[in-house]
Amino acid sequence: MEPGDCIIDGGNEWYENTERRMQETAVEVTKDRNGTDQVLLRNPRGASARVSLHGGQVLSWRADRGEELLFTSSKAVFKPPYAVRGGIPICFPQFGQRGSLEQHGFARNRTWIIDENPPPLHPNDSDGKAYIDLLLKPSEDDLKIWPHSFEFRLRVYLTTDGNLSLISRIRNINCKPFSFSIAYHTYFSISDISEVRVEGLETLDYLDNLCQRERFTEQGDALTFESEVDRVYLGSRDVIAIFDHERKRTFFIRKEGLPDVGVWNPWEKKSKAIADFGDEEYKQMLCVNGAAVEKPITLKPGEEWTGRLELSVVPSMHQSTPPPSKTIDQYVVAPCIASTLASKLKNSFSSIVCNNQSVYISGKSRALIMYFLPRNWCEAMLKDLDDGHDKLTRKMQELNEECPTLFETIVDERDQYMSSTLLSVARKHNSVVAVVGRGHLPGIQKYWKQPVSINELMTIPPQKPALSTGKILASPGFAIAGVAIVWGIYLANKI
Numbered sequence: 256m257e258p259g260d261c262i263i264d265g266g267n268e269w270y271e272n273t274e275r276r277m278q279e280t281a282v283e284v285t286k287d288r289n290g291t292d293q294v295l296l297r298n299p300r301g302a303s304a305r306v307s308l309h310g311g312q313v314l315s316w317r318a319d320r321g322e323e324l325l326f327t328s329s330k331a332v333f334k335p336p337y338a339v340r341g342g343i344p345i346c347f348p349q350f351g352q353r354g355s356l357e358q359h360g361f362a363r364n365r366t367w368i369i370d371e372n373p374p375p376l377h378p379n380d381s382d383g384k385a386y387i388d389l390l391l392k393p394s395e396d397d398l399k400i401w402p403h404s405f406e407f408r409l410r411v412y413l414t415t416d417g418n419l420s421l422i423s424r425i426r427n428i429n430c431k432p433f434s435f436s437i438a439y440h441t442y443f444s445i446s447d448i449s450e451v452r453v454e455g456l457e458t459l460d461y462l463d464n465l466c467q468r469e470r471f472t473e474q475g476d477a478l479t480f481e482s483e484v485d486r487v488y489l490g491s492r493d494v495i496a497i498f499d500h501e502r503k504r505t506f507f508i509r510k511e512g513l514p515d516v517g518v519w520n521p522w523e524k525k526s527k528a529i530a531d532f533g534d535e536e537y538k539q540m541l542c543v544n545g546a547a548v549e550k551p552i553t554l555k556p557g558e559e560w561t562g563r564l565e566l567s568v569v570p571s572m573h574q575s576t577p578p579p580s581k582t583i584d585q586y587v588v589a590p591c592i593a594s595t596l597a598s599k600l601k602n603s604f605s606s607i608v609c610n611n612q613s614v615y616i617s618g619k620s621r622a623l624i625m626y627f628l629p630r631n632w633c634e635a636m637l638k639d640l641d642d643g644h645d646k647l648t649r650k651m652q653e654l655n656e657e658c659p660t661l662f663e664t665i666v667d668e669r670d671q672y673m674s675s676t677l678l679s680v681a682r683k684h685n686s687v688v689a690v691v692g693r694g695h696l697p698g699i700q701k702y703w704k705q706p707v708s709i710n711e712l713m714t715i716p717p718q719k720p721a722l723s724t725g726k727i728l729a730s731p732g733f734a735i736a737g738v739a740i741v742w743g744i745y746l747a748n749k750i
C-alpha cells in the first residue's frame with residue numbers, strides 16, 4: 256500500500272470485538288508509586304481516565320487520540336495526605352475557607368474505597384463498562400471536626416463517547432440534618448491562558464474572592480483572562496464552554512445539581528507562592544468548577560443528594576454555541592473535526608482511522624468486505640463524481656438496480672442503522688453534529704421519519720447464495736459503493 260491509500264473494513268466482526276475488548280479492559284486497578292490504589296478506565300476507542308483512591312481524585316483524562324485534557328503541575332506532590340495539584344480534587348464538605356474546616360474540606364485528603372455494591376443508578380449513568388464506584392465515609396477523627404455521618408458515593412465514568420462523567424451521591428445517615436458545599440475543582444489543560452475564553456457566565460453575579468467575596472455582576476462578554484481570577488459565579492446555566500483558540504478545541508461542562516461555577520487562575524504572582532505549582536504554569540491551566548457553594552445543600556436524615564458533572568471536548572467550531580438540536584437538516588463537516596466527531600458519535604458509528612482519515616462504517620454487513628483503493632484510482636473516480644450530488648445519486652440508483660442485495664447491505668441497512676442511532680443520540684443531547692458519507696444522506700433522511708427495527712437489523716441473516724463475496728468484489732457496483740463511502744473522506748478533505 257502507498258501513503259494515502261484507504262482500507263475500509265465493514266463487518267459485524269468489528270462490533271463483537273469491540274464489545275469483548277470493552278469488557279476485558281474497561282477497568283483496571285493498579286497501584287501508584289506510593290502504593291495507593293488507582294483505577295484506570297478505558298473505552299474501546301482508546302480514551303482513558305485515571306482515578307486515585309486518595310481523594311477520589313481524577314488525575315488524568317485522555318481523549319481517544321491520547322492527548323491529556325487535565326492539567327497536572329510538574330511540581331505536584333503525589334504523596335498523601337495532600338491532594339495532587341491538578342486533575343479534579345473534590346472539595347467537600349466545604350469550599351475554600353467558608354467554614355471551620357481545612358481549605359476545601361477533607362474529602363480530597365482522605366482515602367476512599369471501591370464500592371463493590373453501590374445502590375443502582377439510572378442506566379444512562381453507565382452506557383459502557385468503563386466506570387468505577389467509590390465510597391467515602393467519615394472516620395472517627397472526621398466526626399470530631401464535622402459531626403455528621405454521611406456516605407459519599409462517587410461514580411467516575413468514561414462514556415463510550417470518551418466523555419468524563421462524575422456522579423456524586425451524598426446521603427445523610429445521621430439522625431439530624433446537615434449542610435455541605437461541594438465543588439469539582441477541575442484543572443483544565445489549555446494552550447495559553449491568553450488564548451482562552453469561557454462562555455456561559457455572562458451577565459451572572461459572582462462573588463470575588465479577591466475582594467472579600469464582594470458581589471459583582473459579570474458584563475455581557477465572554478470571560479477572558481488578563482490577571483488573577485478567583486470567583487464563584489452564581490446560578491449558572493447547566494452548560495459552560497471553554498474555548499481554546501490556539502489548540503482549537505472546546506471543553507463543554509455539563510452539570511446537574513451544581514448551580515455555581517468557581518473560576519480560578521492564580522496568575523504570575525500567586526503562582527510563585529504556591530509550593531506545588533510551577534512559576535509559569537498558570538498559563539497552561541484554568542480551573543472551572545461545577546459547584547454548590549453559595550447556598551449549601553441541606554440533607555434531612557435519610558435524604559440523598561445527587562450531583563452530576565460531565566466533561567466533553569470537541570475540536571473548535573467557528574460558532575460559539577452548538578448548532579440547534581434534533582434536526583438532521585444541518586451538517587457541519589470540517590477536516591479538523593472529523594476524527595473527534597467519530598469519537599463523539601461512536602455509539603452510532605464504527606470508525607477506522609487510516610492515514611489520518613476517519614472512515615465511518617455502521618450497521619451490519621452480510622459479508623465481510625475489505626478492499627483497497629489505490630490513490631490514483633480513487634482520485635480519478637472522485638473527480639468524475641465531483642460535478643455534483645445528482646451524479647452521485649444517479650450512481651447510487653444504478654447500484655440499487657444492478658445489485659440490489661449489495662445496495663441493501665452496504666447502503667440501505669447502514670442508512671437505517673445510522674438514522675436510528677443518530678436519532679437516539681439526538682434525543683439524549685442538545686446538539687449533534689453528524690459526519691456521514693454523502694451517499695448516505697438521502698437514506699438517513701428517509702429513515703429519520705420511519706421507525707427502524709434495530710434488533711432485526713442487528714441480527715445477521717443467513718448469507719444469500721445469489722451474491723457471494725467473490726461476486727461482490729467483481730461487481731461493477733462495488734466500486735461505486737466504495738466511492739460513495741470514500742466520498743465522506745473526500746468531502747472532509749475538501750472543506
Ligand SMILES: O=P(O)(O)OC[C@H]1O[C@H](O)[C@H](O)[C@@H](O)[C@@H]1O
Binds near residue numbers: 351485486542
Ligand atoms: O491551593 P488549594 O487549596 O488547592 O486551592 C486552590 C484554589 O481553589 C479555589 O479555586 C479557591 O477559590 C482559591 O482561592 C484557591 O486558591
